[in-house]
Amino acid sequence: MRILVIGGSVFLGRAIVADALRRGHEVTTFNRGVSSPDLSGVTAVHGNREVPADLDRLVEGREWDAVIDVCGFTPAVVLDGVRRLNGRVPHYTFISSISAFPGYPSVIGLDESAPRHECPPDADASLGEYGVLKAGCERAVEEFFEGKALIIEPGPILGPHENLDRLSWWLTRIEGGGRVLAPGVPDLPMQIIDARDIAAFTLDQAERGATGRYFTTGEPGKITFGEWLGLCVAETGSDAELVWVEDEFLLAHSVKPWTELPLWLPRGPMTSGIWTPSSAKAVAEGLVCRPVAETVRDTWAWLREIPVAERSFGGRLLRHGIDPEKEARILEQWDHHISG
Missing domain, CATH: 3.40.50.720 (NAD(P)-binding Rossmann-like Domain)
Known part of the structure; x- marks a missing residue:
């Protein structure tokens, strides 16, 4: 053709x-x-x-x-x-x-x-x-x-070559290691x-x-947010520790949904359908979704060809993502919150 x-x-x-x-x-x-x-x-x-x-x-x-x-x-x-x-x-x-x-x-x-x-x-x-x-x-x-x-x-x-700062940002952040601010709950089902x-x-x-x-939109219920970020940790070989922080705490500390923590939206009536749309019609016509692990692996392989300085916060590749100083400050405040 x-x-x-x-x-x-x-x-x-x-x-x-x-x-x-x-x-x-x-x-x-x-x-x-x-x-x-x-x-x-x-x-x-x-x-x-x-x-x-x-x-x-x-x-x-x-x-x-x-x-x-x-x-x-x-x-x-x-x-x-x-x-x-x-x-x-x-x-x-x-x-x-x-x-x-x-x-x-x-x-x-x-x-x-x-x-x-x-x-x-x-x-x-x-x-x-x-x-x-x-x-x-x-x-x-x-x-x-x-x-x-x-x-x-x-x-x-x-996927590889993405220009939307989603998986690419998480992989880059997790590669950096340390305590990583993870939003919401790890058992939230996703569609990827x-x-x-x-x-x-x-x-x-x-x-x-x-x-x-x-x-x-992908097949619902195939992976959770925690499993997805876990794949990022495993693929990068990082020592990153995922620290799960409640939606309400993040909002109270002015974390911007979707852009500062890509693919995160706080749970509520206005976002309850984020990971539930039906691709049944497309699946019936032949849509096949590869394993998420393959997407993570191939995106990481692509990212490794780009110098870290060019894809870190403020670099030429990644426009979204939370400022490292803000992330560290929120994690410290979360520690105080849960310790009473």
């Missing part, structure tokens, strides 16, 4: 391109050429999807069998691209997000049948936040693409999915011309 990947150089897009090349497809990537180098073997077209002249240059004299849009965030921009691709490609896959649903992360067992955020398909970036705009992007593809449309809606994604598994499922569906919407 001839596949156009809009994006294609970073994390999930990179995984899709790598898998497509392994399968023998002809891949064209369209991106700004800024975030990361394109993989060897692709036809790279550099440009900005927000610039009409760049889109015109992309499509001039070219046709594809499928397009996979990995980096659409503004409905009006996606819509403009859709209109230019009409007649040049019969199948359009849009990588969206489970955040397109207002029920996430509060609704337990959320699936594709739930209502999405209200957002028109021609909205500009000022209309809403990430999830709202993603819902509008989905509508731009579903309502205006003159061919088959497929929507992939991932939850939190992990590897970018490479989403890539494989996406390409499988594109190859068969599938349509509709699919959650790709």
